Amino acid sequence: MLFNSFEFALFLPIVFSLYWFVFNKNLKLQNLFILIVSYVFYGWWDWRFLSLIVFSSIIDFVCALKIQNSEESNKRKVYLWISMMVNLGFLGVFKYFNFFTESFADLLKVIGFNVNTYTLNFILPVGISFYTFQTMSYTIDVYRKQLNATKDLIAFFAYVSFFPQLVAGPIERAINLLPQFYKPRIFKYEDGVEGLRLILIGLFKKVVVADNCATYVNYAFENYETASGIELILGAVFFAFQIYGDFSGYSDIAIGCAKLFGFDLMINFRTPYFSRDIAEFWRRWHISLTTWFRDYLYIPLGGSRVSKSKAILNTFIIFLVSGFWHGANWTFIVWGFLNALYFVPLLLTNKNRRHLDTVAQKTFLPSLKEIAQISFTFFITCLAWIFFRSQTLEQAFIICGKIFLGKNWVFSEFFKIDLLLISGVLITIEWIGRNKKGALGIVRFIDKKWIRLLFYYLIIMSIILLGEFSNNEFIYFQF
Amino acid sequence: MRKFLRLLFIFCFPLILIIISVNYFGDEANLYNNKYTEDLADAIMNGNNVIGVKNFNDRLLQKYIIQHHKTKFDVIVIGSSRSMLIGSENFKNKSIFNHSVTSASLEDLICLTELYESKGQLPKTIVLGIDPWIFNENHKQERWMELYEQYNRFCERQKIKSSTKFIDYLNFKANVYRELLSLSYFQKSYKKLIYSIFISKNTYQISRTLDSPNQIKKTDGSIQYSFAYRKHDYEKREIKEVNGFKNLSFNTYGKKNDFIHLIEFYKSKNIEVVFFLTPLSPRLYEQIKLDERYSFVQNTNEFLRTISESNSIPIIGSFDPFKLNLNSNDFYDDLHLRKESIDKLFRSN
Numbered sequence: 001m002l003f004n005s006f007e008f009a010l011f012l013p014i015v016f017s018l019y020w021f022v023f024n025k026n027l028k029l030q031n032l033f034i035l036i037v038s039y040v041f042y043g044w045w046d047w048r049f050l051s052l053i054v055f056s057s058i059i060d061f062v063c064a065l066k067i068q069n070s071e072e073s074n075k076r077k078v079y080l081w082i083s084m085m086v087n088l089g090f091l092g093v094f095k096y097f098n099f100f101t102e103s104f105a106d107l108l109k110v111i112g113f114n115v116n117t118y119t120l121n122f123i124l125p126v127g128i129s130f131y132t133f134q135t136m137s138y139t140i141d142v143y144r145k146q147l148n149a150t151k152d153l154i155a156f157f158a159y160v161s162f163f164p165q166l167v168a169g170p171i172e173r174a175i176n177l178l179p180q181f182y183k184p185r186i187f188k189y190e191d192g193v194e195g196l197r198l199i200l201i202g203l204f205k206k207v208v209v210a211d212n213c214a215t216y217v218n219y220a221f222e223n224y225e226t227a228s229g230i231e232l233i234l235g236a237v238f239f240a241f242q243i244y245g246d247f248s249g250y251s252d253i254a255i256g257c258a259k260l261f262g263f264d265l266m267i268n269f270r271t272p273y274f275s276r277d278i279a280e281f282w283r284r285w286h287i288s289l290t291t292w293f294r295d296y297l298y299i300p301l302g303g304s305r306v307s308k309s310k311a312i313l314n315t316f317i318i319f320l321v322s323g324f325w326h327g328a329n330w331t332f333i334v335w336g337f338l339n340a341l342y343f344v345p346l347l348l349t350n351k352n353r354r355h356l357d358t359v360a361q362k363t364f365l366p367s368l369k370e371i372a373q374i375s376f377t378f379f380i381t382c383l384a385w386i387f388f389r390s391q392t393l394e395q396a397f398i399i400c401g402k403i404f405l406g407k408n409w410v411f412s413e414f415f416k417i418d419l420l421l422i423s424g425v426l427i428t429i430e431w432i433g434r435n436k437k438g439a440l441g442i443v444r445f446i447d448k449k450w451i452r453l454l455f456y457y458l459i460i461m462s463i464i465l466l467g468e469f470s471n472n473e474f475i476y477f478q479f
Numbered sequence: 480m481r482k483f484l485r486l487l488f489i490f491c492f493p494l495i496l497i498i499i500s501v502n503y504f505g506d507e508a509n510l511y512n513n514k515y516t517e518d519l520a521d522a523i524m525n526g527n528n529v530i531g532v533k534n535f536n537d538r539l540l541q542k543y544i545i546q547h548h549k550t551k552f553d554v555i556v557i558g559s560s561r562s563m564l565i566g567s568e569n570f571k572n573k574s575i576f577n578h579s580v581t582s583a584s585l586e587d588l589i590c591l592t593e594l595y596e597s598k599g600q601l602p603k604t605i606v607l608g609i610d611p612w613i614f615n616e617n618h619k620q621e622r623w624m625e626l627y628e629q630y631n632r633f634c635e636r637q638k639i640k641s642s643t644k645f646i647d648y649l650n651f652k653a654n655v656y657r658e659l660l661s662l663s664y665f666q667k668s669y670k671k672l673i674y675s676i677f678i679s680k681n682t683y684q685i686s687r688t689l690d691s692p693n694q695i696k697k698t699d700g701s702i703q704y705s706f707a708y709r710k711h712d713y714e715k716r717e718i719k720e721v722n723g724f725k726n727l728s729f730n731t732y733g734k735k736n737d738f739i740h741l742i743e744f745y746k747s748k749n750i751e752v753v754f755f756l757t758p759l760s761p762r763l764y765e766q767i768k769l770d771e772r773y774s775f776v777q778n779t780n781e782f783l784r785t786i787s788e789s790n791s792i793p794i795i796g797s798f799d800p801f802k803l804n805l806n807s808n809d810f811y812d813d814l815h816l817r818k819e820s821i822d823k824l825f826r827s828n
Contacts, residue, residue, distance in 0.1 A: 006660065187480050189480075189482050189483050192483040192486075193483070196487075456490070457490075460494060463662075464498070464662055464665060464666070465666060465669075467662060467666075469662050469663035469666070470663070
């Protein structure tokens with residue numbers, strides 16, 4: 001079920017009430033309750049998906065224990081590889097099988113061989129890329145002896161399937177989330193309020209910003225052959241807002257929901273569009289995934305403690321894999337390639353770790369230099385987003401061609417000024433709260449309680465009046 | 480926890496109250512306000528054309544008209560929006576009423592028939608506007624459930640198995656009340672509420688003439704599309720698959736038996752039946768005629784011809800536009816034939 005659906009609006013308060021008033025006396029029972037409702041949540045899409053997540057959980061639970069209990073290095077490796085192969089095997093079959101067969105057939109066609117391809121008619125299980133990565137991180141951490149394998153089956157299954165973050169992240173490390181299932185949760189008022197704030201801003205980002213931008217983005221990308229250059233530029237810009245609103249909105253709601261149940265999830269976005277270079281952008285965007293790749297792929301490859309050329313190669317590997325993780329399409333791979341390309345100048349000049357603080361930390365407005373840096377970073381990000389959003393490479397190249405070489409600068413009637421206003425409101429809220437911890441940092445500047453309440457009501461009314469409720473799914477569900 | 484629950488109550492209770500109130504009193508689709516539909520029916524029965532009416536309960540409107548109309552009609556038309564343009568000009572010197580409803584299903588034809596049967600005022604002639612998908616079990620339309628009672632009565636009398644369980648009816652009714660909490664419904668209803676408070680309670684006007692650029696519901700129950708719709712460039716409209724084609728389990732015709740029962744009922748009452756088959760547009764028909772997924776169009780066409788021959792039922796029209804020498808100029812869109820072309824079909828029959 002979607003976070004912005006009637007079903008979830010009923011589901012959450014019922015689960016909350018039962019969790020804190022019925023099952024709070026017994027930790028194991030409470031964890032079991034979390035597990036059951038998480039399976040109900042996940043099975044709501046398609047009950048058949050449950051078999052995969054249960055099987056994956058069983059394999060990783062057993063493998064981790066075997067790894068823990070084995071002294072021999074080879075045996076430990078075998079169990080690690082079993083876990084990896086099962087998880088990657090699921091991804092390979094459900095997500096990438098058709099891509100590989102069709103790409104192989106296309107390649108053979110180029111050299112003159114026509115082959116019939118056999119494609120699988122599988123529905124892509126929702127969230128498979130997220131929970132497989134989450135469980136793989138568990139077994140890898142156990143293998144690295146950074147974490148003890150758990151013997152608590154219910155806690156582990158609940159960790160894997162925890163409904164707030166199951167289908168679109170954040171990808172939680174076991175080190176962070178699993179221990180929270182071992183100790184009793186105590187309801188704290190501040191956490192509850194913060195949770196509600198996060199849900200509120202998350203819904204604003206999703207139904208007001210993302211879903212409204214989606215109408216224009218869909219128009220621009222579906223009519224790219226006849227759209228003007230300016231329409232396509234706006235399409236790319238609004239897609240940047242759409243994907244941010246969609247994805248960070250979902251993460252906010254996930255983190256907020258988790259807080260309501262006494263769990264702390266990791267922050268997944270830190271105002272990425274205020275980044276001053278691409279390296280900072282990737283420290284702020286989809287943090288759970290980028291740190292996953294950093295810890296389990298980039299560092300084992302040597303990271304940046306190798307020669308320059310190897311560091312650049314490692315960067316390309318990470319971004320190409322990351323692109324591929326997002327989808328079985330060449331457009332995602334090119335998107336990853338572009339982002340890697342953006343990194344090269346920073347690596348060559350050792351400037352990839354320049355901006356570790358937040359922009360304009362001591363001033364209210366950015367300097368002209370910072371504005372230029374932010375604008376440039378946003379521009380190159382949008383350019384890459386064109387590939388991310390396009391259905392084919394051809395479409396992406398045509399769009400880029402029309403933007404840079406096109407002569408037609410006519411606005412369409414489809415464009416509505418509301419989108420600029422809505423996006424502007426989001427930018428303002430995020431800018432004012434950029435240095436503050438927690439959701440809606442802007443409210444930390446408001447002393448009077450009644451003004452804060454009024455502000456919350458304004459956000460709620462804007463969700464109700466401006467929200468797009470035609471059940472647009474979250475973009476990242478396709479991953 | 481108490482403080483948190485108090486906070487939740489402070490926020491949620493007024494909001495929920497506002498949403499429910501606006502949805503109930505604004506009621507953009509007139510889900511909860513039968514008076515709107517009754518006033519509309521009274522206006523029509525008093526010989527008025529209604530201009531600019533929208534968002535009313537089609538089935539309840541027809542029910543109210545049938546139950547309160549004083550005189551017996553010679554001819555009635557029952558079908559979907561594809562037969563809504565058939566009017567008094569197509570039946571000279573006869574009293575006629577068009578009871579067609581949007582997205583009509585076979586159950587609608589049955590329910591409307593039963594309403595007349597209950598009143599004891601079945602007409603001499605019934606024109607059935609039949610769509611190609613009408614016999615497909617997966618053509619999941621629920622709006623006919625407004626007349627669930629009539630459907631059940633017909634099934635009991637004719638001893639046929641109901642296509643719907645009572646739980647489905649309850650679910651249908653629950654969905655109506657679920658809209659009280661719907662945010663998308665709120666977005667439409669608050670505008671209507673403001674309009675009704677500051678401008679007018681009714682969103683339509685009544686007139687004795689047909690002189691309006693807006694859509695008109697005529698006093699004989701038929702409609703006249705808005706000027707803009709009648710004049711739009713059909714070729715520029717993108718071809719779209721429509722609800723009748725989507726999500727069908729192809730080549731299932733479970734409802735054919737119910738239709739046969741309906742025809743037998745008409746025969747038993749000595750009612751003259753006419754089948755009206757609105758053609759699909761040439762470009763849509765070209766697309767689907769060789770596509771196995773849409774073989775139900777041909778199948779339904781042939782089935783109706785068989786019924787027509789064995790029961791001496793005349794057929795006006797065909798799903799195949801080429802058999803009627805029609806071209807794109809004869810259509811408003813891929814499913815709806817122009818009024819002039821409908822008149823031509825009736826004249827030639």
